[in-house]
Structure formats: structure tokens, C-alpha cells
Amino acid sequence: MSGTHRxxxxxxxxxxxxxxxxxxxxxxxxSDVTLEIGHGExxxxxxxxxxxKSTLAxxxxxxxxxxxxxxxxxxxxxxxxxIHRLARYVGxxxxxxxxxxxxxxxxxxxxxxxxxxxHDPAEVERRAGMVIEQLGLGGVAGHHPFLLxxxxxxxxxxxxxxALTPDVLVLDEPTDGLDAWAVDRVQAVVRHHVADGGAVxxxxxxxxxxxxxxxxxxxxxxxxxxxxxxTRTVMTDLSLLxxxxxxxxxxxxxxxxxxxxxxxxxxxxxxxxxxxxxxLWRARHLLPGTSGP
Amino acid sequence: MxxxxxxxxxxxxxxxRDLAFxxxxxxxxxxxxQALDGISFRAEPGQTVxxxxxxxxxKSTLCxxxxxIVxxxxxxxxxxxxxxxxxxxxxxxxxxxSSRVAVVFQNPDTSLIGRSVEDEVAFGPENxxxxxxxxxxxxxxxxxxxxxGAYRWQRSxxxxxxxxxxxxxxxxxAMEPAVLVLDEPTAALDPHGTTAVVDVLRALIAEKRTTIILAAQDPDLLAxxxxxLLILDAGRVVRRGTPQEVFMHGSELxxxxxxxxxxxxxxxxxxxxxxxDFGFLEHAVALQSLTDALERRxxxxxxxxxxxxx
Numbered sequence: 001m002s003g004t005h006r007x008x009x010x011x012x013x014x015x016x017x018x019x020x021x022x023x024x025x026x027x028x029x030x031s032d033v034t035l036e037i038g039h040g041e042x043x044x045x046x047x048x049x050x051x052x053k054s055t056l057a058x059x060x061x062x063x064x065x066x067x068x069x070x071x072x073x074x075x076x077x078x079x080x081x082x083i084h085r086l087a088r089y090v091g092x093x094x095x096x097x098x099x100x101x102x103x104x105x106x107x108x109x110x111x112x113x114x115x116x117x118x119h120d121p122a123e124v125e126r127r128a129g130m131v132i133e134q135l136g137l138g139g140v141a142g143h144h145p146f147l148l149x150x151x152x153x154x155x156x157x158x159x160x161x162x163a164l165t166p167d168v169l170v171l172d173e174p175t176d177g178l179d180a181w182a183v184d185r186v187q188a189v190v191r192h193h194v195a196d197g198g199a200v201x202x203x204x205x206x207x208x209x210x211x212x213x214x215x216x217x218x219x220x221x222x223x224x225x226x227x228x229x230x231t232r233t234v235m236t237d238l239s240l241l242x243x244x245x246x247x248x249x250x251x252x253x254x255x256x257x258x259x260x261x262x263x264x265x266x267x268x269x270x271x272x273x274x275x276x277x278x279x280l281w282r283a284r285h286l287l288p289g290t291s292g293p
Numbered sequence: 294m295x296x297x298x299x300x301x302x303x304x305x306x307x308x309x310r311d312l313a314f315x316x317x318x319x320x321x322x323x324x325x326x327q328a329l330d331g332i333s334f335r336a337e338p339g340q341t342v343x344x345x346x347x348x349x350x351x352k353s354t355l356c357x358x359x360x361x362i363v364x365x366x367x368x369x370x371x372x373x374x375x376x377x378x379x380x381x382x383x384x385x386x387x388x389x390x391s392s393r394v395a396v397v398f399q400n401p402d403t404s405l406i407g408r409s410v411e412d413e414v415a416f417g418p419e420n421x422x423x424x425x426x427x428x429x430x431x432x433x434x435x436x437x438x439x440x441x442g443a444y445r446w447q448r449s450x451x452x453x454x455x456x457x458x459x460x461x462x463x464x465x466x467a468m469e470p471a472v473l474v475l476d477e478p479t480a481a482l483d484p485h486g487t488t489a490v491v492d493v494l495r496a497l498i499a500e501k502r503t504t505i506i507l508a509a510q511d512p513d514l515l516a517x518x519x520x521x522l523l524i525l526d527a528g529r530v531v532r533r534g535t536p537q538e539v540f541m542h543g544s545e546l547x548x549x550x551x552x553x554x555x556x557x558x559x560x561x562x563x564x565x566x567x568x569x570d571f572g573f574l575e576h577a578v579a580l581q582s583l584t585d586a587l588e589r590r591x592x593x594x595x596x597x598x599x600x601x602x603x
Binding site: 019047048049050053054095096098144147148149150151152173176177178179180181182205207208245246247250251253254257258261262270273274277278280281282284 | 319347348349399400402451452453454455456459477480481482483484485486510547550551552555556558559562563566567569576579580583584586587
């Protein structure tokens with residue numbers, strides 16, 4: 001994972017953190033976490049509730065500073081940079097959009113970030129227009145954010161983060177409470193972001209979404225990294241997932257149950273499942289050489 | 294089932310009759326905003342009614358109409374009627390309604406105030422005047438039920454999102470409501486937490502015959518619990534039936550921004566590719582149908598639907 005020719009955007013080095021001073025040390029913490037986030041990576045952080053996912057993610061944008069170890073963003077220690085400077089490089093979309101929305105209209109809310117970091121009015125307008133288009137929010141640009149439904153509010157919050165064009169996007173449970181249309185939008189946006197050379201760290205319980213979206217998966221348990229590898233390796237490993245109270249994506253589970261009939265056991269999404277099953281079905285039922293209906 | 298609209302004295306009987314609701318205008322001079330239009334359903338003790346709809350379909354407004362916040366706190370224009378065991382949620386004080394109806398909202402931070410977990414759970418029963426020894430018993434049993442017994446003395450503000458939501462569910466259960474209304478209760482939960490909540494709800498239905506109204510965007514959750522499922526779009530019920538009946542209309546669901554259960558989606562994709570006739574919602578049925586279709590020879594496209602599984 002390190003041997004890449006480009007320096008990672010984020011380097012989390014032996015980071016430990018605990019909340020408060022209760023001293024029990026067992027809960028609410030991360031321990032000795034090392035992780036690199038490189039250009040073009042779409043990483044999913046998975047694990048049980050309380051495994052430390054949000055705590056780790058909040059180190060990436062400098063909201064939390066490590067008790068020991070260090071976090072480097074573009075080679076600079078997050079302890080040495082104010083959060084608002086880091087915000088240009090790391091964008092964080094919270095699980096609850098109401099933690100970050102405050103302006104009177106959608107377009108003003110989205111424009112706040114770019115204006116605040118000193119872009120001129122024409123550039124602010126250009127950026128707001130671009131992300132509104134990307135997330136399909138044109139119809140609600142003049143609305144008050146709090147009169148929108150939660151699904152749309154989450155898209156507005158994400159748009160505000162994107163308007164700062166950060167290198168790394170951190171998304172906390174991006175599909176939680178989203179309708180199908182909005183999930184498709186989010187998926188398109190994160191793919192576009194990494195295709196452009198950015199990186200995405202997504203925290204999610206939605207195993208189907210993770211399998212269909214991420215290219216690398218990190219499992220946290222009790223604040224420690226217990227697995228870190230390509231999506232296909234991690235998300236098809238039944239014993240690894242079970243040991244961490246996680247589940248196979250539904251289509252992968254079905255494919256593995258059909259493996260004794262010749263089904264490929266490592267499919268990650270419905271497209272792969274259907275292609276593999278259809279090939280099997282045609283081989284059983286159609287004469288050799290005929291193509292499917 | 295009795296006809297809708299007939300009064301009932303069981304505290305857990307929920308009757309919604311031709312409910313329409315407009316929120317007050319956003320600014321003076323603008324039109325009121327319609328959120329619900331002609332909703333009717335009935336739920337008896339021990340039954341679960343699922344509400345499936347996309348963001349903005351009216352799910353949350355409907356949940357708020359069941360405990361009186363709509364319209365007593367929000368204002369607005371109401372037509373039709375909502376009664377809980379014969380009490381109208383329009384006229385009966387919210388404090389009194391809360392002795393029968395508890396609501397779990399989608400964002401746990403709206404329900405928690407950052408005290409210890411046990412204080413969060415004790416808050417509701419204390420307000421209802423439940424004796425201290427009984428409150429103590431309820432704290433213990435409800436936290437155990439949601440798997441949060443070990444967190445009793447922790448501050449709720451230090452919990453993760455999923456843990457907070459389990460505390461909110463425990464706090465609702467501690468009220469021992471006849472009717473439990475849940476608005477996206479598992480959105481913040483990992484699969485383990487979701488299973489725990491499903492188990493808790495099943496136990497409540499079996500042991501206490503609680504009436505459950507469950508609004509969600511997770512088709513698998515709705516399929517697992519609902520006796521009747523209503524599809525809500527733009528404030529109207531556009532389809533109703535058992536989960537099996539409702540989810541079989543996958544393309545119709547997608548048109549209004551909803552997903553069909555993932556396995557049904559898979560079945561429809563395969564049908565389009567192979568000309569088969571699959572239609573399954575659950576893993577076990579899917580496995581059986583897909584296995585049968587491989588074994589059978591010559592290709593039988595007639596009876597691979599779930600009803601063929603005996």
C-alpha cells in the first residue's frame with residue numbers, strides 16, 4: 001500500500017485517542033491506528049457501532065488531535081494547522097446534516113465555504129453552480145434548507161463540502177436516511193471525485209453500498225484496524241466479517257450459498273451476480289454455441 | 294378487522310381516518326404546505342403497520358400526527374381524524390397522549406440531552422409519575438433489551454451514533470407505551486444493532502401486544518416486521534398490502550424514489566436477462582428458487598416463483 005509513486009494525501013501514524021479522563025481505556029477510543037489515504041482511493045471504514053470509525057475520521061480533518069502518534073495531511077502535522085486551513089484539503093460531511101446547515105437558502109449555504117476561504121464572488125458563484133448541478137439541487141437552490149426533507153438536506157450539506165474542492169472527502173454514513181435517487185447521486189459524486197485524483201473515506205453500515213462503491217475496505221474493531229485490503233478480498237471473506245459482527249453484502253451471501261452449484265463466490269454487486277448466474281444458467285439449459293435469449 | 298372509523302377503547306388501537314394536513318404557510322401570504330392527503334389505516338394491539346416512503350413523502354409528519362405534535366405544536370390545517378384508543382390526537386393534551394404513545398425519531402440527538410444513560414431512560418417514566426422502584430426495574434430491563442446494560446452510567450453524549458439510538462429506543466420502551474411509533478429507527482445502526490432492534494420489537498409484539506407504527510426506508514426491515522405496509526408518496530397512500538404484495542411492484546416503487554428489497558431487484562434483473570419468472574424477497578426462498586432453476590431440465594420458466602417452494 002505504501003510503495004506508490006505519489007505521496008499519500010493523509011498519513012495516520014500510530015494514532016491513539018481516548019475521550020475524557022475516565023481512565024478505563026476500553027471504550028470510546030482508537031489505539032495505534034496506522035492508515036494511509038492516497039490519490040484515487042475510495043476507502044470504506046466499517047465496523048460495529050462504537051468501534052471508533054467516527055473518532056478516526058475526525059482525526060483526518062483535524063477535529064480531534066491524537067493523544068499519541070500523528071496525522072499528516074500533505075505531509076503537515078494536523079496539530080500544527082488550524083482546522084479551517086485543513087478544511088481546504090479535507091471535507092467532512094456529517095451524518096446529521098443539521099450540524100452544518102445554517103444559511104437562509106440552499107445556494108447561500110453552499111456559497112458560504114468558498115466565500116469564507118477568500119474566493120472572489122465570480123468564483124464562489126461558479127463553484128456553487130457546479131455542485132448544485134452535480135447533486136441535482138437546481139430545483140431547490142432558493143429554498144430554505146430546513147424546509148427540505150432530510151434526504152435533500154444531506155445532499156445540500158455534501159454540496160457545501162464539495163464546493164471547497166477538498167482533496168479528501170470524509171462521508172459519515174452517506175446513505176443513512178437517503179432515498180434511492182439520492183444514493184445514486186452520492187455514488188456518482190464520490191466516483192467522480194476519485195476519478196479526478198481525489199480520495200474518499202466513507203463510514204458506512206450499508207454493506208451493499210460499500211461493496212458496490214469502495215475499492216478498499218478497512219475494518220475497525222475496538223478502536224484497532226483488524227483488516228485493510230481490496231474490497232473484493234475483505235467483503236467476500238465470510239469468517240472475517242462474521243468475527244467482526246459484520247455481514248456479507250446480500251448478493252455475495254447468496255452467491256456463496258450457490259457456490260456448490262458452480263456459482264462464482266466473490267461477486268460484489270447485482271451486476272456481477274446476474275452475469276455469473278446467467279452464464280451458469282445458460283450453460284445448463286442452452287445448447288453449446290447458442291447465445292442467450 | 295372492524296371497519297375503519299369505528300371507535301375502540303383498547304388503548305393501543307390506532308385509527309387514522311381520511312387524514313389530510315397542511316403545515317402553516319412558510320411566510321405570511323404564501324399558501325399552506327400540504328403534507329398529508331387522505332390517509333386512512335387502522336392498527337390493533339399486537340399489529341405492526343409499516344410506512345414506506347422517500348424523503349418528503351410525509352412519513353415523519355404522519356408519525357407526528359400520532360402523538361399530537363401535529364397539529365398541536367405545529368399549527369396548520371387538519372381534516373379527518375387520528376385516535377389512539379379513542380383519544381383524538383388533535384384535542385387530547387400531548388402530555389396525556391404520551392402515556393399511550395411513544396415516538397422514536399430518526400436522529401437520536403433530538404431526543405437525548407447529554408446526561409447519563411440511566412437518566413435519559415428514567416426521564417419519561419418520571420414525568421408520568423411512575424414510582425422510583427418501578428423506574429429502576431424499567432431502566433434495567435429496557436437497557437438489557439437493547440444490549441446497552443453495560444453503558445448505564447456513561448454520558449449519552451459520549452456514545453456513538455448507533456449506541457445513542459439504542460438508548461432512545463430503551464427510553465421509549467421505559468414508558469411502556471401501548472403504541473410505539475418509530476421513524477427510521479435503525480438508520481444509524483449497524484446490522485447487529487438493527488437485528489437487536491428487530492428482536493426487541495418482535496418481543497414487544499409477542500409479550501406486550503404493543504401496537505407498532507414503523508416508518509422506514511429500509512425495505513428489508515419493513516418486510517421483516519409489517520403486517521400491513523403502506524407506500525406513501527407526496528402525502529398519499531399509493532399502495533397498501535402485505536409486504537409481499539407491495540414489494541412485488543418493484544418498478545412502481547423505483548418511480549417514486551424507493552428501492553425494492555435487494556433480492557427482489559436481483560430477481561427482476563435475472564428475469565430481464567433470462568426470461569425467467571423469479572420473484573423472491575428472502576435469502577432462503579431466493580436460494581431455493583435459484584437452485585431449482587439450475588437443476589430443472591428442460592428450462593422451466595413457469596413455476597420458479599416462491600409459491601412453488603413447499
